[in-house]
Amino acid sequence: MSSTLLESQLPASQSPPGTSSSGTSSSTTPAQPVQDLADAFRAAMSALAAPVTLVTCYDDLGRPRGLTASAVSSLSLTPPLFLVCLDRNSRTHDTLTGAEEFAVHLLGPGEEHLVKRFMRPAEHRFDGVPLAADSHRAPVIRDASLTLHCVRHDVLEGGDHTILVGRVTAVRGEPTHSGGLLWHRRGFAHARRP
Numbered sequence: 001m002s003s004t005l006l007e008s009q010l011p012a013s014q015s016p017p018g019t020s021s022s023g024t025s026s027s028t029t030p031a032q033p034v035q036d037l038a039d040a041f042r043a044a045m046s047a048l049a050a051p052v053t054l055v056t057c058y059d060d061l062g063r064p065r066g067l068t069a070s071a072v073s074s075l076s077l078t079p080p081l082f083l084v085c086l087d088r089n090s091r092t093h094d095t096l097t098g099a100e101e102f103a104v105h106l107l108g109p110g111e112e113h114l115v116k117r118f119m120r121p122a123e124h125r126f127d128g129v130p131l132a133a134d135s136h137r138a139p140v141i142r143d144a145s146l147t148l149h150c151v152r153h154d155v156l157e158g159g160d161h162t163i164l165v166g167r168v169t170a171v172r173g174e175p176t177h178s179g180g181l182l183w184h185r186r187g188f189a190h191a192r193r194p
Contacts, residue, residue: 049184049191052107054118055084055164056139057099064126064139067092068118070183071161072104080168082148085161091122097155097162101137104166105144107181109190114141115181134172146178147171 032040056066071085082104086093096102107114118125132140140147150166157163182189 046185049182049189051179052115052181052183052188053084054105054107054114054141054144055086055096055102056105056141057096057102058139059095059099064131064135065092065095065122066118066125066139067096067122068115069104075165079153081153082150082166082168084164084166085158086164087161089160093162097152097164099138100152102150102152102164102166103138103140104148104150105141106146106148106179108145108179109181109192111144111181112188114144115188132172140172144173146173146175 050070051072053069053072054066055069055072056064059065067086067090069084069086073083075081075083084096084104086096105114114129117127117129120127126139130142132142134140138149140149148166148168149170149172150168152164153167154165155162156165180191182191
């Protein structure tokens with residue numbers, strides 16, 4: 001499984017974002033071969049529309065780092081908590097889980113170009129990407145319409161992923177006109193209310 005859209009561009013036999021490659025069988029149903037179950041689970045998760053986000057932070061040398069993620073969710077209102085599931089094989093995993101602060105960019109239709117920039121190698125994802133003036137705690141992409149500023153609250157194990165929980169300290173942008181870029185059936189989709 002991968003939480004990044006980059007890996008989801010691989011052939012259909014590989015993982016879409018926000019899915020897991022392992023599973024267990026119920027004691028009331030016949031055991032399914034592990035690979036068959038993994039393939040069935042991947043296919044099922046491709047039918048689940050998921051939000052497209054960019055998660056960013058600074059590394060120990062002050063360089064911006066980030067990845068695409070669709071395995072994300074609000075967790076709590078009091079305190080405001082947001083979670084991101086990170087593939088442990090991602091080259092950005094350790095940087096994000098070790099960062100004190102990070103930003104989650106909730107993307108909308110028309111912001112697919114930002115995702116495509118993040119399909120580059122990790123060290124080149126921010127090449128030519130303008131950052132907002134308030135990017136001193138975590139890199140905030142200026143062209144993203146809605147961003148959550150987060151302080152690391154907890155880091156939990158989740159199978160082949162790590163669950164990074166952030167406490168939201170600020171929201172930048174206008175939620176009523178933002179968001180709605182989805183990953184569905186291994187491609188971009190749009191959710192818009194009139």
